[in-house]
Amino acid sequence: MSDLTKLTLAAARDALKKKEVTSVELTGAYLKEMEAATALNAYVTVTADKALDMAKAADERLAKGQGGALEGVPLGIKDLFNTKDVRTTAASRMLENFVPPYESTVTANLWREGAVMLGKLNCDEFAMGSSNETSYFGPVINPWRRKGSDAKLVPGGSSGGSSAAVAAWLCAAATATDTGGSIRQPAAFTGTVGLKPSYGRCSRWGIVAFASSLDQAGPITRDVRDAAIMLSVMAGHDEKDTTSVDRPVPDYEAALAQGIKGLRVGIPKEYRVEGMPADIDALWSRGIEWLKAAGATVTEVSLPHTKYALPTYYIVAPAECSSNLARYDGVRYGLRVEGRDITEMYENTRAAGFGPEVRRRVLMGTYVLSAGYYDAYYLKAQKVRTLIARDFTEAFTDVDVLLTPTAPSAAFGLGEKTDDLLSMYLNDVFTVTVNLAGLPGISVPAGLSAEGLPLGLQLIGRPFEEEVLLRAARAIEEAAEFNAAPDAWWRA
């Protein structure tokens, strides 16, 4: 087999089971691609030896006819997941040399099913960003370019390493996390599938926390089936995370076989924002037609509090982050920059250890929780959050899923929005509501922009109805026949 790295996760899994390929061959092929793709800066740590060891072990099990659901399949892991004895940085100088003695629950689930770890993927520092430009290890470059241009584009964020690696065939699939769109927006920017599960579907134990009430792990994959396969393994109740939910994990892949005849699709009218590019608007309309053609009914719905979602998100998320990041104080692990006394040590350590975006959010969060401001900001934001969630609950009495664009633009240029934070934050406008309400959402590549860049459509479902969501996503995927690919310029 020549193009081993072009196989979807499902195809690779099947080929491994049938012994058409070994995990060592497959892993070796990926490691070779990774070596040739350093220009993308997708990986911050490559674990080649560990990968080959894991591959060998997988091959032995496969040879005996044993093996789990992902036996021998090579994966990339966002560097927010703690991996035992493998450096875990959260793309921050603060944790540049941090090697955890423990394994996150989600990655442990993957290894239990035989997956192979290729390395740790770059991301925005502590997952704070929408373009992967806040990483201490430098930005990730999008494998995609505009037609006729070699300007570097961002892969989206914060899971930019995950999306770029999947799009550039540097792993069969990747883990990612989503706090306000960090799985779905990068997926949309790179022509990949990004699934953010319902809050509580995957354990957060061992994932470096950004905003605890919003963070959720999920996969970025080549297609919808791969997302289903990954989620079946990643998801599950965990006694170590009391916010994880104790309910059975369905066979998501099996659910795909069921069509969407009779599915009721809602189009939230508040998502028709001003200044939305025509190609995205057109793609959205096409998406509606595709779903209708597949047997769904489509109606307009209203989510009246949508306009408050971004400000609410940018109060709740920084508030939680300001507290979650307090543990990085230079006392026990991570970076320490000495000072004359303990206070100066804290100041020096945190000033040097955190980049500007992280510092900004810690300051914003500290401010909104301060005495005298708490009621006006944090408390009010929590109330609005309740209203946003109620909007969805009401909409979901009439429809089963919602269809929206994933992001208001295609991938933008490196450095293009770093000076215009509001415009950067606006990128999350269609995705943050889903986190605020704890719902599952998925981005499916559905077409190309006028400039030849991938665009995604987002589907939003009821809590813990990932099966419905995946079925609808599969219908979009089948109709869109998205098979464009970047031209591998980075290998030059």
Place this chain on the structure above:
Amino acid sequence: MQMREARKEDLIQGQTGDWEIVLGLEVHAQVSSKAKLFSGSSTTFGAEQNTQVSLVDAAMPGMLPVINRFCVEQAVRTGLGLKAKINLRSVFDRKNYFYPDLPQGYQISQFKHPIVGEGQVVLDMPEGRTVVVGIERLHLEQDAGKSLHDQHPSMSYVDLNRSGVALMEIVSKPDMRSAEEARAYVTKLRTILRYLGTCDGNMEEGSLRADVNVSVRRVGEPLGTRCEIKNVNSIRFIGQAIEYEARRQIEILEDGGKIDQETRLFDPKTGETRSMRSKEEAHDYRYFPDPDLLPLEITQEWVDEIKASLPELPDDKKARLMREYGLSSYDATVLVGEAARADFFEEVAKGRDAKLAANWVTGDFFGALNREGHSIEDTPVTAKQLGELIDLISDGTISGRIAKEVFDSMYKTGRDPAKIVEEEGLQQVTDFGAIEAAIDAVIAANPDKVEQTKVKPQLAGWFVGQVMKSTSGKANPSVVNEILAKKLGLSSDD
């Protein structure tokens, strides 16, 4: 709010008139539990530094707290013991501040919605007076680690063994009016916690410590500005700190000054309090609900189950001892101060003369324990043995006087009283012949006294003493009295 007024004798005399002290206490009680509040680490006191620290306690990246149900049960049990309202829904908040021994950068506590609401503690004061102190609330929170400043010339070390240990913060209403009442409050609270088994009450090991809020006012005036004295770790120091602080505040006010609301520290060496930080320097803790923990919800059924398993509490036990054994309020109070003491008494008193048992237990027995520095747990004399000693008195085998000797011997050797009496020949002599012979000898030797006694019958006591002396105290006193009265011609004038 209707507030208690101090008794006249509790007022403090200043230069310009009488002042009333108003006191409220926040007691931090370590929950008796093998594991910490949000992790499985051990809580054993005195372990080697940093050997009882889990990934959660050290706040490693990505670690999450999981509530220890037993600690919740202990808090509910305590709430029930304080006759308090149990809140079926409570919320854990984060109290944010930086300190090296606070690994997370926040303490998980309960701010707006504590697990236990209002309750009360009844204080037993001298002369049978009682004072009711209201409980404002009880909440669960994590303890911090410990900074060690004496291990290195320029650095401080941190021991995280305590980090994450469960504490109950028990907040009283400002219902106390004297240092004596504050001491009685902590003593009583500690007794209740020990009865419940929810805190060992060991102040030396830091299992129980108090923040004392002190303010003063002239009688009838509104509440004054208070100062909070942090972390006082003995009942004696609590009293000293209050006495000093009240005097300090009165002096300032009488000099025309005003009290600054501040946090102060008590220095046991000087017996003084000094300023730690002013209100302006106070932290902004930025409390908010901990998003890692769902609100804590418990069921009424579970609370009822816990209630059904409560032991008899000190107030109930005291009432019962007074009722069943006819004890005085004082004796009963002394006995119920420790459940083990009351249990000991009941074992001794069972089927015996309760008053005699109470005298022996609270008198000679507690006296010996105090003198020898023993506790009821390591007493050399068991309740069974003390009971047997009382039996020997009651059945006339030995006299009360001899019993004291026997008790001393029991305490020294742990031997059974019957054995001591037998081996040392201490049985009381009730043999009329032998006693008569002893009396005759005394009378024969003292004819002058016999004559005097005829005029002055009280002198018969002297003869009793002589007879007891000559029989080494073994003569049965009532038999001696009886025979002597006859011989001296004093009988049957009653």
